[in-house]
Amino acid sequence: MGEPTTGTIVVFSVLAAMVIGGGLGVVLLRNVFHALVAMVVCFLGVSGVYFSLQADFLAVMQVLIYIGAVAVVIAFAVMLTRRGKMSDSNRFVDNSVQLVLGTSVAGGLGVVLLGLICETTWQIADKLPATDLTRFLGEAMMTKLPIPFEIAAVLLLVALVGAVMIALEEVQKS
Amino acid sequence: MMDLSCYLGLSTLLFIVGLFGALTKRSAVVVLMCIELMLNAVNINLVAFSRFLDPGQLLGHLFVIFTIAVAAAEVAVGIALVIVLNRYRDTINLDDFTWLKG
Amino acid sequence: MSFPVVSATVFAPLIGALVVMCVPASRKEVIRWIAAVATGISLAFAIYLVFAYDLGVGGVQFAEKIDWFPAFGIKYFMGADGISVTLLLLTAIVGFTGVFASWGIQNRVKEYYITFLSLTFACAGVFAAFDLFLLFVFFELAVLPKYVLISVWGSTKKEYAAMKLALYLTLGGAITLLGIFCLYFVAGINTMDLLELARHQFTHNQQVWLFALLTLGFAVQVPIVPLHSWLPDAHTGAPTAGSMILAGVVMKLGAYGIIRVAIWLFPEGAFAWAPVVAILAVVCVVYAAFVAMGQKDLKYMIANSSISHMGYSVLGIAALTTAGLAGALFQFFAHGIMAALNFAIAGMTYDRTHTRIIAAMGGLAKVMPVIAIAFAIGCLASVGLPGTASFWAEFSVFVGSFPIFPTLAVLAISGIVFTAYYMLRAIQRVFFEPLKHKEFANLPDARWYDWVVVSVIIFFIIAMGVYPSLLMDLISSGLSPILAGLPEPTAGGWLAFLGGVQ
Amino acid sequence: MRIETELLAWAVLFLPLASFLVISLVTWPYKKVSGLVTVTGIGISAVLSIWILSRIIADPTPVSSTWHWLTVGSVKIDFGCLIDPLSASMMMAVCVVSFLIQVYSTAYMEHDEGYSRFFAFMALFTFSMLGIVLANNFLMIYIFWELVGLCSYLLIGFWFFKPAAAAAAKKAFVVTRFGDFGFLLGILLLFHFVGGFGYGEIAHAIESGYIPPVWLTIATVLVFCGAIGKSAQFPLHVWLPDAMEGPTPVSALIHAATMVAAGVYMVARTYDLFHSSDQAMLVVAYIGGITAFLAASMAVAQSRMKRIVAYSTCSHLAYMMMALGLGGYTAGVFHLLTHCFFKALLFLSAGAVMTLYFHEENIWRMGGLYRYMKVTAIVMILGGLSNAGLFPFAGFFSKDEILVAAKESGHIGFYWLGVLVALFTAFYTFRLIFVVFFGPRSEWSPVSHGHGHDDHHHEELPDIGNPRPSQTWKMQPVDPAVRAESDRHLRKEPWAMIIPLSILATAAVVAGFVGWPGLEHGFSSFIFFEHPHHVAGFDIPTVVISHIVLIVGIGAAWAIYGKRKTAADPLSEMLGPIYRLFERKYYFDEIYLWFIRRFIDGGAAVLAWFEENVFTGVFANGIGGLMMEMGRVLRLFQNGLVQRYALIFFLGVLVLVIILIYSVPGEVPGAIAAIGGVK
């Protein structure tokens, strides 16, 4: 698949900026709401990446689920558990050892992985994916992976019911 | 279009950022968010791979669908637990949850 | 298959234990009698075996084979050769007398007898098993009852002592197990049947290392210095019957393992290591004798003397001569009953005077003559006096080992003087001399159950002292296959310089 | 029909055992019966033994019989008896003397609560000794040897509630055990070369030279160690005086017929062995000589009746050893036999004196007792003369033969040593007699405690040792009136004592005649080694010398003690430190005790400490504690901080990845393969 055009480069760098920037925002912003917003930005970036990979369906799902569900739930959680002044609601751990080691471990792992990825040669199969991706995925899902599909359903059920079991009745009680 | 390693690099960076946050942030909610970031990174990986390496089957795409679902589920339960803990302890800072140790 | 006599001998105590389980704990007398009957049956069977064993035929008799664990070629293979018969008799005697020795126990009688009986069962099983795995299972089976027995009904430092015993014995067991694995896979004939394994030819190197491994494992149980630290505490901490069976039977398990497994399967290995074993044995004899001399506590003294006496056995084993091994095995029996007697007496005196400090007693012979006489006999037996079983044991150990390790043998023999010294000193301080404390003046003498213990054991001590060939012939016939594999013994291997009698 | 001799021998051997069993299992509650059992049992043995002896005299060819007892591998162990002139006559002596002692004991032990126990042990003792006498192989002799040790332990410690007695018993056993250690080694060594225990086999092996000479000597000396222990020879003689803590009959039995005699008998029995090695013979001779002198000199300064006699025994046994060592086989054995009688006599009469005299043992509390106990005095004087070796008493013949043997052996030094010892013998024997029976009553003589003899063992009389002028005033003299009162309680000797005493006295007087020099078919032609050793007649110079010595000795004793006024021992003034040396037994006990305390007990203490602190402290507890500490430390990582856990998780991942990168991928890296071990 030939050399990337400048357009794609620009698009990719923008998306990359969104993703990484959003990610860093989650970690670095002092206000948890800002962090939340940063996360949303990041998710958007990711879905953009999916688009750029011709994974439209996934991109849409990304937006729907992550931004529509996950982010909202987390937002609720932040609301419910908020206390103190928001401006300082997203701090690092006090323990400096943890901080240093955590940073270095993460960094180390990053260096190693990046290094290895760069020096690895991939057998690129240059052929395009099916045109109507959604259909293709649906068929594949039904033929290849009916079991995970069902399990996923059960899993979501468990999660819902479980969340209720854990939290909700407490609310009634108190 | 961009070649594969760019996407991989991007996802790795995101993964690391998420990991960094997960290891160093205080609030349980934020740690959950970071885990989500890591999962997203993985998803980028998978999608990129399936796009570049097996456009025929696109197993990566399928995989991603499930990871997204699971991620949502995990967040739901996690948030529930956080809320409960917050109710008992009046805090969501992970370094306060040390009743169980030794 | 005809009536399984051997299994009956072994399992009688276990069945007794199961019956006891069904009896309400309040019926103490009933429980005691059940235990007595169970062990009595076992004793009866053991005596039957002694006379029913056909010396003319020899080999393993009354064999019972059932497939148990075919994946590893493991069988339930019980049987009796001369050695097993002898040691089964020993176990039965100690078990039977042990029941009576603990007649006075009032605290949690039910659990007590369940534990004691299962311990007896396990020990007996080791001697009757001819499948390596089965043997090991019985071996390990004994650990838990020992632990419970000591930690519940024991006396000084009981929990410490019990834990120490458990850890040491399990350590030994672990090493042994590793050895068993190695020999099993090295042999690669997919069987744990000792007879078949004995037929398999191991290479020299294999023999050397496997012997070392197995012997190391068993040595903990013997115990051979420096692996002995568990024993004095355990024997002292244990209740009377516990000490009896520990010193009488459990100490023999390890040495039996050395003979039955290590030497039988790896004669060349045994030959290569013999000098080392012999040196350790002599260290046991002399070192433990001196430690015993230095003890203030009666039971500690007896315990250390037991180590010293097992040293003789090990020396006989190391000699790898007929006389040496036969002496060693006879010593198992002789020391077994003798130590049982001594511990029983120590227990009786402790029950009455509530002290075990030698210096605190004194002049008890006037108060409790029967016990005094019994103890005197026990001590004289451990001094190796002719007319007691121990004499023959020690004598044939000496005869067997003297030509092989002259210098070591001389050192070991010097032990008889030290033993006499501290044993007689113990009698003198505990039973002779004027009565030390007035409150001891009207302590009761032996009760009827004490009489049972004392008379049964003394009977066997004297009987085997006067008519040793009854067991000696059994032992010799049991030894013949083991000795068949041994190379011709010569003076001291690389230790020949220790004395050039040759 | 004719009963086989060996059958009789077995009967002789087992009758005492039988009576032991009967008493200990059945009749122990009934004192009189028990006594009777032993007396009859040993009595019959005595009769049978005399019968056997008569047969052997008629036909001296050795008789032997053997049961197979035990087989251990290649080792065959037999239980057999050998009846030849030596064993027959020794058996006779043992049985008769033992019998007389039993009879005597019925009176002596009358009031003791351990009566039955006493007779049971005595019977066992006799049995063991007979076993030694009859044994036909080394193992058997060793077995009975040990049993004798056991019996001596039981009997010396008979009054176990007396600390002294308990200690003495232990001492006797352990010290003799020390000798037995050597004995056993010797036996094992012989077995190693010969492959058997029988005397015959060993003798044969020696002839055909299977045994390298040096090892033969070593073995012989080791065997002799046994004799040293049992016969209380230097340097293992220390147990002997303490052994006097037992009842007097026991002392008599031990010293006359059984235990200490066993050593000498064993040497005589296995003479082929000793004779085959000159060095060994020399060792025997020297040990004998040294002991003879030491014991005699110690006897001079003792103040306790039985100890004096005991040392005399010791020196006489040494005499015999010396004789045997110098090749005087017949002489040694002869002296052994005669000694049986007169020494038993001395002991029993001493015992009589003590038991009649309120169980007082210290000769310095006696004096002038002749008029109270004439019979005892007379027999004791007879015994003393025999002991000192006056013609024609039994002691004379045997002693002279020994001197002659010494002379003939060419070691003239031993000859003069023997003479010197004879001088001492005469002196201390009559010192004893004069002090006890003649002269004034000591003002510290004990007073009767009524007839309450039962509890007499419990109270320890103050031991005034040898009162010296320095000490005399410290004593509390007994008021003459009180003494006169108590003297009325002095009993006459009961018949049970008189009869044995008189029989022994006769024996002590006449027994020597069988050995009259030049007598055809006399003793020398009856018991001999290899070839009969005939003496033409008396060796006049020896006779003269020995009698001069005798008279000098007795005279000196009379001069010093006959006319004494005080209860102090004048000799202590005359000899001073030397006397002290004799009295304290050359400080042997002190030295040995120091050695034991320092090295044996000290070593024991050290090792016990080592055991407790190193094996238990370091090995067991140390390792356990280490594990526990490691646990406590590692536990700190589990601090409850979930992010710490996550950190460790990813640290693990990172480390693994890095290791992977730096280790050679592909096959299992070498290091790990090494851990994997070998197939």
Next chain:
Amino acid sequence: MGVGLLLPEIIACIGGLLILTERLFSKGEPQRKDAAWFGAGVLIIAGVAALRLLGVNETAFQGSYRVDDLAVFFKLVAVAAGAITLLFAPDLLAQRGVKSGDFAALVLFAATGMMLLPSALDFITLYISLELISVSFYVLIGMQRGEVRPAEAGLKYLLLSGLASAVLLYGMSLIYGLTGSTYLTAIRQAFSAGEWPLLAGVGSLMILAGLGLKIYLVPFHMWAPDVYEGAPAPTVAFLASGSSAAALAAVLRLFGESLAGLNGVWLPVLLVLAVVTIALGNIVALPQTNMKRLLAYSSIAHAGYILLAIVARSSAGTAAVMYYCFLYAITTVAAFGVISAFAETSGGEIRSFAGLARRSPFLAFVMLITLASLAGVPPMAGFMAKFTVFAAAVQSGYTIIAGIALLLSVISIYYYFMVIKAMYVDEPAEATPITCGWGTQAALIIGLGGIILLGLIPWPLLRLAQEAANFARF
């Protein structure tokens, strides 16, 4: 026959749904236990269904799902563990105000996951079943209310296994990227050459880490003690027995088979980590004062033993793993059954075991046998299990490793016997006798019987395992 292969899972799943729907309509007063027993029944039926699958040896859904004896064996482990747990769970839950229905439903769903996991033959199925288990356990751990510890434990477990699954996924994605497939068979072929880029090694290690959390592999074990202590005993019983077994099945499939080509990477790692795991588990267990924590560390140690058998990489080793999982499952469930019968009020402190023999001989005896089995005292099942494992290790030549492991296992005697001592020697704090519901009694008797019978007659089960192991290849 696609569906037929799924029968056990379907039964369990439907059972769970039924219970949930029943919950919707019932008043749901907390004392009811029938739901749990119903669940147990369902699981037993599922077990029967699974038994009928023995011997069928099929791959379905285009190679993403496989039913062979290995899978069936692990399904049986899950079923057994779940059923026994459900027998004794309600007695405790009733006191804790937890609806036994909730519990039962979640257990059934978790069991479904555990039954699917061993059959999963591609990353997606594998991952999703794993997550089903995890999510169910987040809830099971955290659901007990009136207390904070369960919630804390739940959150810790959630965060850590969330991170773990992220790593797992990353590793999977790398493998996928390098092989172009998520099917284990395809991956196996891809690596069969033995030639592989370094990144593949990294990927396999990340997968190992991700699964390592579930199988208590040091250093990924850190969650275990806290969760054990915080979670209600029945949950822990099922967690310790079922989920680690299922994860081990996955490890067997993944590393034993599909990543076999990469063993140069993970074999040494597992070898070392196994020893480290045994050492750490045993040593840190020594100073513990809380029974549940102690058992957590003992689980870690036992995981180490099992790893030895995996490292052996022989059919004997595989059989040993399966066998061990089954016996260990029963033993652990019994142990936690005893704990939940009385010790939960004290949070499972060992102190509360003092004098148990006086207060309830039955419970004490069960605990005694259980501990003996864990300590590997013959003739309990645990001994036979250890025996097979070490035999497999030695057979494959890891003699010295096995020796070290055996010596380390000696340490465990100390802490197990300390508990025995507490039960039989120490004086009880309060002498009140303990009574337990018949559900508990039944569960414990089943466990006891299993431990002793499988110890005395180990052969049938082991043969099953061995035959399964023999055609666990695909």
